[in-house]
Amino acid sequence: xxxxxxVSYSITVRLEVPAGGKAVSQxxxxxxxAGGVVTALDVTNAGHEKLRIDVTCAARDTDHAQAIxxxxxxxxxxxxHKVSDRTFLMHLGGKIEMKSKVPLRNRDDLSMxxxxxxxxxxxxxxxxxxxxxxxxxxxxxxxxxxDGSAVxxxxxxxxxxxxxxxxxxxxxxxxxxxxxxxxxCLDTQxxxxxxxxxxxxxxxxxxxxxxxxxxxxxxxxxxxxxxLLDIPVFHDDxxxxxxxxxAAMTNALRVVDKxxxxxxxxxxxxxxxxxxxxxxxxxxxxxxxxxxxxxxxxHRDRDDLDESxxxxxxxxxxxxxxxxxxxxxxxxxxxxxxxxxxILTGDDIATMAPGAVVFALANPEPEVSPDDAREYAxxxxxxxxxxxxxxxxxxxxxxxxxxxxxxxxxxxxxxxxLAAAGALAAVVxxxxxxxxxxxxxxxxxxxxxxxxxxxxxxxxxxxxxxxEA
Numbered sequence: 339x340x341x342x343x344x345v346s347y348s349i350t351v352r353l354e355v356p357a358g359g360k361a362v363s364q365x366x367x368x369x370x371x372a373g374g375v376v377t378a379l380d381v382t383n384a385g386h387e388k389l390r391i392d393v394t395c396a397a398r399d400t401d402h403a404q405a406i407x408x409x410x411x412x413x414x415x416x417x418x419h420k421v422s423d424r425t426f427l428m429h430l431g432g433k434i435e436m437k438s439k440v441p442l443r444n445r446d447d448l449s450m451x452x453x454x455x456x457x458x459x460x461x462x463x464x465x466x467x468x469x470x471x472x473x474x475x476x477x478x479x480x481x482x483x484x485d486g487s488a489v490x491x492x493x494x495x496x497x498x499x500x501x502x503x504x505x506x507x508x509x510x511x512x513x514x515x516x517x518x519x520x521x522x523c524l525d526t527q528x529x530x531x532x533x534x535x536x537x538x539x540x541x542x543x544x545x546x547x548x549x550x551x552x553x554x555x556x557x558x559x560x561x562x563x564x565x566l567l568d569i570p571v572f573h574d575d576x577x578x579x580x581x582x583x584x585a586a587m588t589n590a591l592r593v594v595d596k597x598x599x600x601x602x603x604x605x606x607x608x609x610x611x612x613x614x615x616x617x618x619x620x621x622x623x624x625x626x627x628x629x630x631x632x633x634x635x636x637h638r639d640r641d642d643l644d645e646s647x648x649x650x651x652x653x654x655x656x657x658x659x660x661x662x663x664x665x666x667x668x669x670x671x672x673x674x675x676x677x678x679x680x681i682l683t684g685d686d687i688a689t690m691a692p693g694a695v696v697f698a699l700a701n702p703e704p705e706v707s708p709d710d711a712r713e714y715a716x717x718x719x720x721x722x723x724x725x726x727x728x729x730x731x732x733x734x735x736x737x738x739x740x741x742x743x744x745x746x747x748x749x750x751x752x753x754x755x756l757a758a759a760g761a762l763a764a765v766v767x768x769x770x771x772x773x774x775x776x777x778x779x780x781x782x783x784x785x786x787x788x789x790x791x792x793x794x795x796x797x798x799x800x801x802x803x804x805x806e807a
Contacts, residue, residue, distance in 0.1 A: 341702070342724060343375045343396035348424040349403050350394045352382070356415040357389050364413045369395045372409040373402065394424070433505045434512070434521075471544065471746055480519045480739055481543045482507045483536055485527045488552035488575070488610075491701060497523035500550060507549060507574075514786045515736035517743065519547070529555055533562045540567050544743045547735065548573040553610040554646055570742045570750045576614030578731035581738070581755055581789075582777065583615045583674060583697060584622050585762035586729055589776035590717040594693035596671060602691070603627045604670040606663055606705055607677035608636060613646055615676060618759070620653060621752050627654040628670075630663040632678075664689075671695065679703035684710030692716075699729055717773050726774035733762055733780055737789025744790065745797035754796045761792035 355361035369376045374395045383390035393410065397403035403423075411418050440451055449455050463469045471477045486500035504521030511519035520543075524535055536546060536559075546569060548560055556573060563571045572578070591598055603624055605612060608631040616629060629636045629650050636643070637658050638651045659666060663681060667673055668689040674697045675681070682705050687696060694715040698704035701721035708725045711718045719727035738758050742750065765778045765788055778785055 341398050343373070343398055343402075344724070345377070345396050346425060347397040347399055347403055348377065348394065349397065349406070350378075350392050350422045350424060351407060351410055351418060352390065352392050352420040352422070353410065354388050354390050354417045354419065355413075357385060357387050361413055361415045362389065362391070365391065365393055365410065365416075368409045368413050369393065369406055372406045373398070374406040390419075429502055429505075433502075434508050470541070474542075475518060476542060476544050477746075478516070478518050478743060479543045480511060480517055480545045480547050480743075481522045481536070481539065482511075482519050482547045482549050483522045483524065483532075484548075484550045485524050485532055485552075485555075486550065487527050487555070489550045494527075494552065497525050504549060507547070510732050511736055511739065513736075514732060514780075515740040515790065517736065517739055527552075527555070529558050529562075532559050533566070536563055537566050540569060543569060544746075545569050545739055546571045547739065548575075550575065551610075553613075554644060556610050557613070557646060564749065568748045570739075570747050572735070572738065572742075572750050573610065573614070574731055574735050576610045577618075577750065577755055578734040578738070579611045579676065579699075579729070580614040580618040581734040581759045581762065582729045582731060583699075584618050584756070584759040585733070586697065586719055586727065586777040587619070587672070587674075587695070588622075588759065588763040589766055589771055590672075590695045590697075590719070592771060593773055593776060594671075594695060594716050596693065597623075599623045599625050601626070601671035602669065603672040603674065604663070604666045605629045606673070606675040606681060607631070608647060608650055609676070611676040611699075613650070615674060616650065616654070618752070618755055619674075621756055622759070626656070628659055628666045629654055630666055634662045635659045635666055673697065673705075675699055675705035677705060679705065680707075682706040684713055687711045687714040690715065697729065717776060719776065727776050728780075729777065730780050733777065733785055734758060734789060737761075737786040738793050740786060740790035741793025742797065745794045747793075747797040751796070754793050757792040757796035758789045761788040764788065 366376050374397050376395045378394035380392045381389055382392055395406060397406055407421055410416055441447055442451060459473055482504045484500045484504055486497040487494045489495050489500045489503055501521055501523050504523060508519035508521055511517040524532055526532060551559060560571055560573045608629050636647055636650045637655050637660050643651055664686050667686050669691055671691045672695045676699050679700050695717045696711045696715040697719045698706045699721045704720050708718050708720050719729050721729050765782060765784050
């Protein structure tokens with residue numbers, strides 16, 4: 339699928355041009371003729387003979403960025419000095435830092451923040467471990483834990499390569515919910531070692547966010563940690579995605595005037611995200627679902643079913659359909675894809691029921707071209723930011739953890755996830771609701787607070803204020 343220029347591939351080209359002549363006016367033309375978009379043009383140094391200019395522009399990918407540079411260099415009189423990738427510049431030295439919340443101006447401050455005053459606080463916690471939630475960072479801290487085995491759509495690239503993603507996750511926690519999150523990148527993909535390591539570091543955190551751990555390993559890691567820990571364990575690839583899908587589905591079905599218990603749903607993808615989305619859809623009332631993986635429909639008579647697929651087979655596909663995805667889509671009211679790019683065409687969407695809803699969430703390339711899907715479906719959602727109805731987990735996890743931490747919860751339940759989905763859906767007002775607006779923007783000011791309030795109420799807790807030790 340063709341893509342448009344994006345700031346994700348934004349470059350700044352520092353170059354020199356003759357002070358006279360047409361070179362300056364030709365720069366923008368050169369970028370546009372190469373298919374790029376100029377976002378800034380700054381003269382950084384001026385002389386009688388030469389001008390130094392920074393040209394900032396958006397490209398489609400790295401090859402396209404190089405083509406733009408080549409086009410600029412071809413302008414008569416242009417000398418290229420430096421090309422900077424703005425995304426890499428943003429990551430130099432990392433994206434997050436630790437800051438002290440208290441002043442350390444003199445000996446008095448030091449004696450309270452550290453020794454000897456801190457000893458009294460430590461002894462209070464020793465007498466009552468629950469006091470750690472209100473006297474330390476534990477009350478507002480989340481560990482973002484990965485083994486680097488399923489990072490974005492990049493696969494098993496390891497813990498060091500996962501670190502920029504985990505930093506970004508921590509930055510989102512802070513930006514949208516005021517939560518202090520810490521990247522924990524583990525140099526092991528052994529389930530026992532992951533579980534034991536997280537168990538050992540858990541006392542310093544109020545919650546655990548599992549991230550980018552491959553299936554089926556992630557299921558066991560989550561299950562065992564939930565059994566071992568007294569703080570909530572949330573796997574964002576599963577539960578964050580599920581919350582957003584159910585919220586968007588709630589509003590999409592309102593648009594087409596259908597009820598979740600009546601529609602036929604076809605899903606592509608039976609991994610971590612697909613499994614969680616399915617479970618939450620069933621909890622929300624879905625009754626008629628067929629799930630397909632790369633071998634076709636999941637049904638009880640397949641002889642390759644592991645524990646996860648066995649659960650899917652036992653709770654879906656009551657009619658025992660055993661064909662492929664294209665056959666499963668025919669006549670369906672809803673398609674939800676959390677799988678692989680380009681597995682369906684617009685012609686496949688045309689075989690769905692009238693008023694079809696299509697969630698093609700593989701990223702960056704969806705299961706079906708959004709443009710093709712929109713010719714036949716009433717509502718289309720993707721994981722991309724350049725189309726309406728982006729399903730983005732940042733809509734869920736900051737508010738979910740804000741609610742969990744405020745309630746001092748120690749578990750995550752299906753009821754909490756459904757409450758979060760309902761609150762997220764309700765951010766879109768009836769006046770705003772439409773085919774191109776079924777889910778709010780990640781920058782909507784009410785998203786995190788609404789989700790947090792719903793989770794907090796579902797958890798049956800309220801944020802506790804300070805009391806003396």
